[in-house]
Amino acid sequence: MRPIIGITIGDASGVGPEITLKALQSQAVYQMSRPLVIGDAKILKREIDKFDINLAIHSIEDPQEGIYELGTIDCIDLDLLSVDLPYGVVSAEAGHAAFCYVKKSVELALDKKIDAICTAPLNKEAMQKGGHLYPGHTEILADLTGTKDFSMMLSTPDMKVIHLTTHLGIIDAIKKIDSERTYKVIKLSHDTLKKAGYERIKIAVCGINPHAGENGLFGYGEEEEKLIPGIKKAQEEGLDVSGPFPADTLFYRAMRGDFDVVVACYHDQGHGPVKVLGLESGVNITVGLKEGIIRTSVDHGTAFDIAGKNIADERSLLEAIKMAVDLAPK
Structure with missing residues (x-):
């Protein structure tokens, strides 16, 4: 066996x-x-x-x-x-x-x-x-x-993070994100954890801009255009997903157990918090x-x-x- x-x-x-x-x-x-x-x-x-x-x-x-x-x-x-x-x-x-x-x-x-x-x-x-x-x-x-539809998930004993984009420069990464990619990565994270035995899977999505855009104060409406429609589509299918949330507080909330997985928008946004928790405990999963x-x-x-x-x-x-x-x- x-x-x-x-x-x-x-x-x-x-x-x-x-x-x-x-x-x-x-x-x-x-x-x-x-x-x-x-x-x-x-x-x-x-x-x-x-x-x-x-x-x-x-x-x-x-x-x-x-x-x-x-x-x-x-x-x-x-x-x-x-x-x-x-x-x-x-x-x-x-x-x-x-x-x-x-x-x-x-x-x-x-x-x-x-x-x-x-x-x-x-x-x-x-x-x-x-x-x-x-x-x-x-x-x-x-x-x-x-x-064609894949993503990178990082896992530690305290937190899991999945990425909308990975090995791209920051400008190219933001260009590549769209609402359909957001939906597909949310779905990939849900399906992966379900196969691993999770029953109630809580997913949170990071904002692209500081403070998740703060209602248009930062950025050019990226959250409203690229993230929120994908989140709503997943919600309509019954997935427990919320956001976008400011990244500077979301990872803390995930580490204390509020969420099972965080959707990060680009490489360093997701990798940084995981690696701070310790390289010796991190695992990279292709989803x-x-x-x-x-x-x-x-x-x-x-x-x-x-x-x-x-x-x-x-x-x-x-x-x-x-x-x-x-x-x-x-």
């Missing part, structure tokens, strides 16, 4: 391989899942030897060949990297490999060979140098699955992928500055694995 969770190691020049190995030394991970690493076995072996970790690597071609026991890392080995790949350097080689790990995980998920995907961080610059012009994981997954594919991720980057030093914190990856298990089809 334990779901198979495909764990991609991300950019191997960063901390992805290290936190993967650290997370898979946890008995709890194996009690709740069958973790399957998708990456390069030689890179994992390099980390094991460098840091004197008591783990064995079991290279396989199909998830059904896995042992899934504590002490052995089952790995779909794509064998793309050189063993002397440098730490902490933007590398086209590592960027290309990181993309390929995600692509392989999507293929396995579409073939129903794994139950969810959990990703370690990749480096956007390295990936683009490697020939893959995406702004991040979310857009890769949407493209590979043919998904709305076709075929019901579940993807979770750590809520931090590749940390090139500490790569290869054995000081990276694996707690966000542990939370991401747990969230993948919770959201995986039962």
